[in-house]
Amino acid sequence: MALTPVPVALRALLGSVPAPTAPETLPLAQCAGRVLAEDVMALRTQPPFANSAMDGYAVRADDLLPANELLVIGESAAGRAFAGRLEPGQAVRIFTGAPMPDGADTILIQENADGVGSTTIRVRESAPKGKFVRPAGLDFRKGDVLLGAGRRLDSAALGLAAAMGHPTLHVRRKPLVAILATGDELVLPGEPVGPDQIVASNSFSLAALVEQAGATALDLGIARDNYPDLATKIERARTAGADVLITLGGASVGEHDLVQEALKRQGMELGFWKIAMRPGKPMMTGLLGPMVVVGLPGNPVSSIVCGHLFVLPLIEALQGMPSADRDRSEPAILGCDMPANDEREDYLRAELVLTEAGWQVTPFEKQDSSMLGTLARADALAIRPAFAEPAKKHAPCRIIRLR
Numbered sequence: 485m486a487l488t489p490v491p492v493a494l495r496a497l498l499g500s501v502p503a504p505t506a507p508e509t510l511p512l513a514q515c516a517g518r519v520l521a522e523d524v525m526a527l528r529t530q531p532p533f534a535n536s537a538m539d540g541y542a543v544r545a546d547d548l549l550p551a552n553e554l555l556v557i558g559e560s561a562a563g564r565a566f567a568g569r570l571e572p573g574q575a576v577r578i579f580t581g582a583p584m585p586d587g588a589d590t591i592l593i594q595e596n597a598d599g600v601g602s603t604t605i606r607v608r609e610s611a612p613k614g615k616f617v618r619p620a621g622l623d624f625r626k627g628d629v630l631l632g633a634g635r636r637l638d639s640a641a642l643g644l645a646a647a648m649g650h651p652t653l654h655v656r657r658k659p660l661v662a663i664l665a666t667g668d669e670l671v672l673p674g675e676p677v678g679p680d681q682i683v684a685s686n687s688f689s690l691a692a693l694v695e696q697a698g699a700t701a702l703d704l705g706i707a708r709d710n711y712p713d714l715a716t717k718i719e720r721a722r723t724a725g726a727d728v729l730i731t732l733g734g735a736s737v738g739e740h741d742l743v744q745e746a747l748k749r750q751g752m753e754l755g756f757w758k759i760a761m762r763p764g765k766p767m768m769t770g771l772l773g774p775m776v777v778v779g780l781p782g783n784p785v786s787s788i789v790c791g792h793l794f795v796l797p798l799i800e801a802l803q804g805m806p807s808a809d810r811d812r813s814e815p816a817i818l819g820c821d822m823p824a825n826d827e828r829e830d831y832l833r834a835e836l837v838l839t840e841a842g843w844q845v846t847p848f849e850k851q852d853s854s855m856l857g858t859l860a861r862a863d864a865l866a867i868r869p870a871f872a873e874p875a876k877k878h879a880p881c882r883i884i885r886l887r
């Protein structure tokens with residue numbers, strides 16, 4: 485079978501998502517990190533009235549001649565407006581956020597007035613008409629749509645939704661991602677490790693990755709390399725209603741690589757298998773009923789790199805984010821010479837340095853896909869396209885930032 489290029493595989497995977505997860509209504513305080521299921525319209529105008537941006541005096545700009553004296557006739561504070569009307573020659577003591585009194589058009593900040601606190605003030609320095617006045621609707625008006633469906637609710641978006649008057653929001657249910665490690669050799673961290681055993685790490689790294697992307701991880705533990713155990717644990721993912729099943733390991737071509745066959749026996753429709761990338765070549769995708777299956781290679785670095793390239797966009801697509809298929813790479817320059825590349829696109833663990841010419845990326849010398857220490861040190865993946873010619877230090881390249 486020919487190797488599938490990364491963008492082809494990614495498009496196919498995102499295209500296989502049956503539908504975004506169902507919407508649910510949550511109180512605002514529980515919406516951080518969730519994705520909006522519908523557009524959000526302002527239920528009110530902000531600010532609802534013209535107000536002062538500074539502490540000082542509400543005045544008429546026409547009265548702001550240096551040394552002019554103004555009679556202070558009252559006070560407007562936030563939550564306690566001045567009820568009367570300002571006439572020529574008058575001022576109203578005002579504080580930040582307080583409503584502008586009728587008849588006033590400008591704020592004289594108290595630093596530019598003499599006699600602050602007394603019944604008469606003297607203009608020290610003039611100000612143009614409208615200075616430090618926030619007109620009603622400066623931020624938004626009732627009916628404005630300020631947050632679109634598919635927007636992830638970061639702190640600014642949540643603050644805005646609150647200011648628009650929404651106590652609850654319609655957001656996508658968190659995708660449920662079942663994670664199944666496979667392998668006779670695996671033991672959990674902290675368990676006794678036999679001479680031919682390996683500590684399982686991939687479930688932890690993938691769970692962290694999917695949770696950062698807004699999903700809930702469901703750890704199915706470790707399936708041993710036999711069909712009955714694999715079948716039981718795959719079944720558990722289906723019963724739990726997982727939107728995605730990530731399998732780890734057993735993806736390659738050896739006699740103990742049973743995962744694909746186990747999934748097919750349960751009815752999985754294979755999407756693709758084997759991608760033109762390094763690491764991550766044996767990755768597989770499929771659909772088992774409505775559940776999207778992603779079979780990741782067992783090598784720890786391969787599984788995490790595939791997680792960044794495929795699983796993160798998949799989880800965004802499941803949350804209805806329209807930008808899920810965006811190009812996540814950024815420009816950089818090489819920090820060293822690079823040899824020609826073969827038919828697999830390379831994702832090299834690398835460190836970044838910010839230079840006058842932008843990010844300079846230098847791949848680590850050792851790139852084995854078992855080396856988690858190197859991956860944890862890496863700032864980015866340096867991308868070397870398939871069949872790339874040799875490249876010189878400072879040549880342009882693309883990177884994907886890891887943190």
Ligand SMILES: Nc1nc2c(c(=O)[nH]1)N[C@H]1C(S)=C(S)[C@@H](COP(=O)(O)OP(=O)(O)OC[C@H]3O[C@@H](n4cnc5c(N)ncnc54)[C@H](O)[C@@H]3O)O[C@H]1N2
Binds near residue numbers: 733
């Ligand atoms: N003849 C060939 N051999 C291999 C090929 C190939 O094309 N022809 N591909 C290689 C590539 S590339 C990769 S990547 C690996 C991936 O194979 P598997 O997905 O079958 O992975 P395993 O054999 O199950 O495990 C590989 C390695 O990773 C360790 N592992 C597995 N699961 C975990 C886990 N949960 N946590 C930590 N470490 C794990 C496992 O012990 C092995 O050491 O295949 C190549 N072979």
Ligand code: MOO
Binds near residue numbers: 763786
């Ligand atoms: O592609 Mo494998 O993921 O080289 O190690």
